[in-house]
Amino acid sequence: MRFMFKTDYEDDIRLFPHSGYLFSYGTLLVLLAIAPFVLSSYIVSQLVFVCIYATVGVGLMILTGFTGQASLGHAAFLAIGAYTAAYLQQFNVPFPVYFLAAGLLTGVIGALVGFPALRLQGIYLVIATISFALIVEEILARWESVTHGNEGMRVKTIQLLGTTVPRDSPAFYFLCLGVLILTIVGTLNLLRSPTGRAFVAIRDSETAARSMGVNVSLYKVKSFAISAAITGFAGCLFAHKLSFISPEMFTLQLSIEFIIVILIGGTFSLHGAVLGAIFIVMIDPFLTYLKDDVPGMVAGVAATLGAGAERAAHIQNSVSAFASANGLKGAIYGIIIVLFVLFEPLGLYGRWLKIKLFFQLFPLYKRATFKRQKIYVKSERYR
Amino acid sequence: MSYFRAENLSLHFGGLKAVDSVSFAVEKGEILSIIGPNGAGKSSIFNLISRIYSPTSGRIFFEDQDITEQPAYGIAKLGIARTFQNIELFENASVLANLLVGRHRHSTTQLWQELLFLPSVRGNEKIHRRRVEQVIEFLDLEPYRDKLISGLPYGVRKVIELARALCTEPKLILLDEPSSGLNVEETDDMSFWIRDMKSELGVTVLMVEHDMTLVNRVSDRVIALNYGRVLAMGTPAEVQEHPDVVAAYLGA
Numbered sequence: 107m108r109f110m111f112k113t114d115y116e117d118d119i120r121l122f123p124h125s126g127y128l129f130s131y132g133t134l135l136v137l138l139a140i141a142p143f144v145l146s147s148y149i150v151s152q153l154v155f156v157c158i159y160a161t162v163g164v165g166l167m168i169l170t171g172f173t174g175q176a177s178l179g180h181a182a183f184l185a186i187g188a189y190t191a192a193y194l195q196q197f198n199v200p201f202p203v204y205f206l207a208a209g210l211l212t213g214v215i216g217a218l219v220g221f222p223a224l225r226l227q228g229i230y231l232v233i234a235t236i237s238f239a240l241i242v243e244e245i246l247a248r249w250e251s252v253t254h255g256n257e258g259m260r261v262k263t264i265q266l267l268g269t270t271v272p273r274d275s276p277a278f279y280f281l282c283l284g285v286l287i288l289t290i291v292g293t294l295n296l297l298r299s300p301t302g303r304a305f306v307a308i309r310d311s312e313t314a315a316r317s318m319g320v321n322v323s324l325y326k327v328k329s330f331a332i333s334a335a336i337t338g339f340a341g342c343l344f345a346h347k348l349s350f351i352s353p354e355m356f357t358l359q360l361s362i363e364f365i366i367v368i369l370i371g372g373t374f375s376l377h378g379a380v381l382g383a384i385f386i387v388m389i390d391p392f393l394t395y396l397k398d399d400v401p402g403m404v405a406g407v408a409a410t411l412g413a414g415a416e417r418a419a420h421i422q423n424s425v426s427a428f429a430s431a432n433g434l435k436g437a438i439y440g441i442i443i444v445l446f447v448l449f450e451p452l453g454l455y456g457r458w459l460k461i462k463l464f465f466q467l468f469p470l471y472k473r474a475t476f477k478r479q480k481i482y483v484k485s486e487r488y489r
Numbered sequence: 490m491s492y493f494r495a496e497n498l499s500l501h502f503g504g505l506k507a508v509d510s511v512s513f514a515v516e517k518g519e520i521l522s523i524i525g526p527n528g529a530g531k532s533s534i535f536n537l538i539s540r541i542y543s544p545t546s547g548r549i550f551f552e553d554q555d556i557t558e559q560p561a562y563g564i565a566k567l568g569i570a571r572t573f574q575n576i577e578l579f580e581n582a583s584v585l586a587n588l589l590v591g592r593h594r595h596s597t598t599q600l601w602q603e604l605l606f607l608p609s610v611r612g613n614e615k616i617h618r619r620r621v622e623q624v625i626e627f628l629d630l631e632p633y634r635d636k637l638i639s640g641l642p643y644g645v646r647k648v649i650e651l652a653r654a655l656c657t658e659p660k661l662i663l664l665d666e667p668s669s670g671l672n673v674e675e676t677d678d679m680s681f682w683i684r685d686m687k688s689e690l691g692v693t694v695l696m697v698e699h700d701m702t703l704v705n706r707v708s709d710r711v712i713a714l715n716y717g718r719v720l721a722m723g724t725p726a727e728v729q730e731h732p733d734v735v736a737a738y739l740g741a
Contacts, residue, residue, distance in 0.1 A: 115618040118585065119611065292604045299603035299610050300589075300596035300617075303582075307590045310579035317539050317577075318657060319565030319594035328600065374581065 121294055138283060142276035150279055154347055155387045156380075157282035158340050163367040163379030164289050165336030170365075171373040172302065173329040174309030175223065178361045179235030182242035183334045185356035186212045187341020192259040192351055193252055201264050208342040209335045216334020220327035239361055246353040258352025261345045273347050282343050289336055290376055296332070305329055362439055370446055372453025381454040393435060401426035452476065491550075492517040492693060493661055498547035500533050500717075507533045509717035510547065515661070520687055520694040522704045524728070525714035526737055531697040532574055533717075535663050538695075539571045540564050551661065566594045570659035572650040574666045574697075578638045584649055585634055588624060591656030592617040624655045627690075628682060644675045651682065655690070662686065664696040668703050676703055683707045701729070713737070 110123065122128045142150045162180060169175050187208040194204035219238050226234050246253045253259065264271040264278070271277045296302040304325045307315035316322050345351050363386050371382025405422035413421065428434070450457055456476070464471040491514035500508040508530045515521050523531045536542045538549060540561040548557045551567060559567065570591075579587050595617065598610045625631055628648050633641060638649070647670065654662055667683065668676040680703050686692045698704050704711060704725060711728040713720040721731035728734055 115615045118618065119614055295606035295610075296600075296603055299598065299606065299614065300593055301600055301603050303586055303590050304593060306582050306586065307579050307593075310581055311577045313541060314573065314577035314579065314653075315590070316541075316561040317565055317571050317573075318590050318653065319562050320590070321560075321562045332600075 119298055121291075142279045147274055150276070151274060152387055152391070154279050154282050156383045157279075157286045158344050158347065159364075159367055159386055160380045160383035161282075161286050161289050161340040161343075162337050162364050163371065163383050164286075164293055164376055165333045165340070166364050167368050167373070167376060167379045168293060168296075168305065168336070169329050169333035171368055171375075171378070172297070172309060173305040173326065175326060175329065176228070176232050176365075177235040177333070178232050178358065178365065179219070179239040179242075180333075180337050180364045181356040181358065181360035182239040183212050183216060183337035184341040184344060184360065185242055185246060185351075185353070186215055186334075187338030188261075188345035188351050188356075189246065189253055189259070189341075190338070191342040191345050192261050195262055201266050205339065205342050209339040212338025212341065213331045213335030216337075217327050217331035219334070220330030223330065224323050224326055236358065236361075239356075239358060243353050243356060246356070253353070256353060258350055261349050261351060263349075264346055273349055278346070282347075285339060285343060286380075289339070290380075293336075293376060301325070301328065359436065359439075362436075366439055366443060369443060370453055372455035374452070375455050377455040377458070378453050381458075385454065389435070389438065393429075393438075396429045396434075397426070400429060491515065492552065493695070494550040495534070495538070496548045496550070498534065498537060498549065499545045500530075500537055500542055501545045506717045508537065508544075511714070511717070511719055512547075513712055513719065513722065515693060515695055518687065518691065518693055519709040520683065520696065520707050522696045522698050522708040522711045522725075523714060524698065524701070524704060524711060525720075529714040530717040531714055532665055534714075535571060535665050535695075535697060538564070538663060539569065565657060568658070568660035569663065570654035570657040570661075571663035572647075572654050572665055572667065574669060576643075576646050576650055578646055578649060578653070580639045581637065583635055583637055584630065584641075585621065587638060587649060588621045588653050588656045589617055591653040592620060594657055595620075620658070621656055624652050627655070627685070628652045629678075643670050644672070647671060647675075647679075651679075655686070655692075659692055661693045661695065664694060664698075666697055666699060668698060668700045676700060679703065680706045 108124065108126070110117065112118065117123070122131070138153075141153060145153075162184060165183075166177065166180050169177055190208040190211050191204050194207055199207075219235070223231055223234055247256055249255075263273065264281075266277075266281075269277075271281065293302075297306075304315065304320045307318065307320055308322055308325055308329075312322050348355070367382035367386050368379055369382070370385050371378025371380065401422045404425045405418045408421045409415070409418045446453065452459070460476060463475065493515040494512075495514075496512050497510040498508055498512070499506065499510050511530070511534065513521075523534065525531050533542065537544050540559060540563075544557065548555055550556065551569065554567075556564060556567060556569075579590065582590075596613065598607075598613055602610050625634060628651065630645075630648060630652055633645055633649070638646065641649070647667070651664070651667065654664075664683070667679050671679060683694060683696070684707055687694060694707075696704075696708070708725050710723065711725045712722045713728050713731065713734045715733075715737040720733040720737060721728045723731075
């Protein structure tokens with residue numbers, strides 16, 4: 107086990123507390139850098155989605171994980187970013203300009219959403235953000251002169267520095283990875299400066315934050331704006347990755363996927379956003395596998411267990427009907443959320459920390475290390 | 490003029506007069522205690538000063554400035570810090586992070602500078618951390634520096650609340666029952682710290698307290714309240730012998 111002897115304020119400030127971090131993140135970066143040249147294009151494409159989802163996850167983590175303001179409206183922010191990019195692209199605006207515009211416009215709209223949300227907390231804030239998402243969805247479908255309504259919009263290939271960046275090229279992968287890394291670094295910078303600490307203060311006790319001189323309203327709006335802006339940047343990349351956008355892509359289900367990203371990953375750390383993004387991107391291949399391979403497998407097992415051909419075919423049909431049922435995805439999301447909240451509230455990153463500590467302390471690891479003691483003295487009277 | 494002044498301060502919840510035209514003044518550099526039975530309106534006065542509640546009527550002045558209309562965060566920026574009776578710490582953050590929030594009123598950097606973590610931000614961070622370290626040393630909190638609040642015992646949390654308030658470098662500090670829930674040794678420590686705060690850091694202290702030993706030890710003056718009204722004001726001995734105070738505590 108490593109003991110840190112702190113001799114300088116830098117020891118608390120720097121991003122990599124010791125050389126071990128540098129080594130592991132360096133290795134990860136090298137692996138990510140060679141990934142598009144060794145992995146199949148399908149997996150690289152999935153990695154691009156991981157990057158985009160993780161970027162949104164970091165944005166949502168700032169708002170929900172660190173400022174404590176739940177949002178089920180991030181699909182709308184993603185949509186605003188995507189449509190801003192697609193709209194500006196029609197006028198031959200260069201990529202860097204409309205990329206920035208997508209983020210900034212979404213940030214401004216995020217701030218505007220933040221103002222009415224100031225007076226809302228908990229479940230009411232969730233309802234407000236859902237309504238915002240529904241409004242945006244409706245506007246996208248009706249404002250046909252700009253969004254082409256339900257016909258959707260085609261998004262042309264990125265033109266950057268005089269070359270084209272096709273959506274399945276390694277260059278596009280590096281672009282998304284770069285945006286993700288910049289987002290993470292920016293967020294980490296924020297978290298080690300007064301603004302980030304003010305966010306955490308608001309999450310844990312608004313009254314105390316106020317008494318320490320934090321302008322709670324201002325910082326909530328800031329948090330909304332930053333979170334939305336990051337999601338807007340991701341939306342621009344999302345549009346390019348799909349090359350076609352329409353209102354029905356930005357539904358409540360997508361917002362729930364983003365919540366799952368941070369909930370499954372672990373709501374207290376940026377690692378969680380990335381781990382959650384990997385998890386959520388893997389659900390679609392898993393569903394395809396469930397649809398295509400599992401029914402045949404189940405029938406095969408039934409046949410070997412002595413079921414007749416007719417019975418086996420019947421089993422195969424019913425399993426396949428179950429696997430391709432409409433709402434299965436939603437049901438799976440629901441089950442995942444419930445199970446994680448009950449059994450792993452710290453998420454995948456929390457599990458990783460536990461595994462790490464188990465080996466660091468072996469054989470002295472105690473389960474109770476991560477148990478939070480419930481304190482009953484905290485009064486509710488200021489709320 | 491007095492350093493801090495409350496004039497005819499009232500707080501009514503419907504028909505209930507939690508605070509009923511209370512006036513008092515705090516001189517610079519003194520320790521003033523507010524005592525009174527449960528529900529006398531002591532904490533309500535604190536919540537009025539730190540603007541968690543808005544007064545029904547009356548005015549509050551600090552350094553000859555009317556602060557009645559200031560927002561809660563503005564009060565802290567003026568240099569009035571407070572602790573809470575029931576501990577309002579940032580549970581899921583480290584002690585260090587909690588104390589650094591106390592430095593918030595001294596932060597001058599802009600959001601975009603912080604996103605890039607420019608040298609100015611880094612420099613300010615070091616100044617904040619040096620100040621916080623001084624408070625940690627003052628209150629002997631070194632062993633808990635990097636611990637999460639949620640794992641700490643009550644007595645330590647109480648000290649951390651005091652530390653967080655001191656990190657704002659306050660001119661006036663409001664202590665809401667600093668010794669509640671503390672054992673005898675911890676209360677002793679607390680009384681030394683309160684006196685040191687006055688003598689070494691030059692902080693003016695306004696304190697709500699039930700423990701009369703602590704009140705007698707540290708206070709320069711005492712105010713006794715009951716049913717939202719001032720019963721008596723004066724030195725600890727005077728107030729304790731005042732017939733109205735005796736009646737309020739023991740019954741007439």
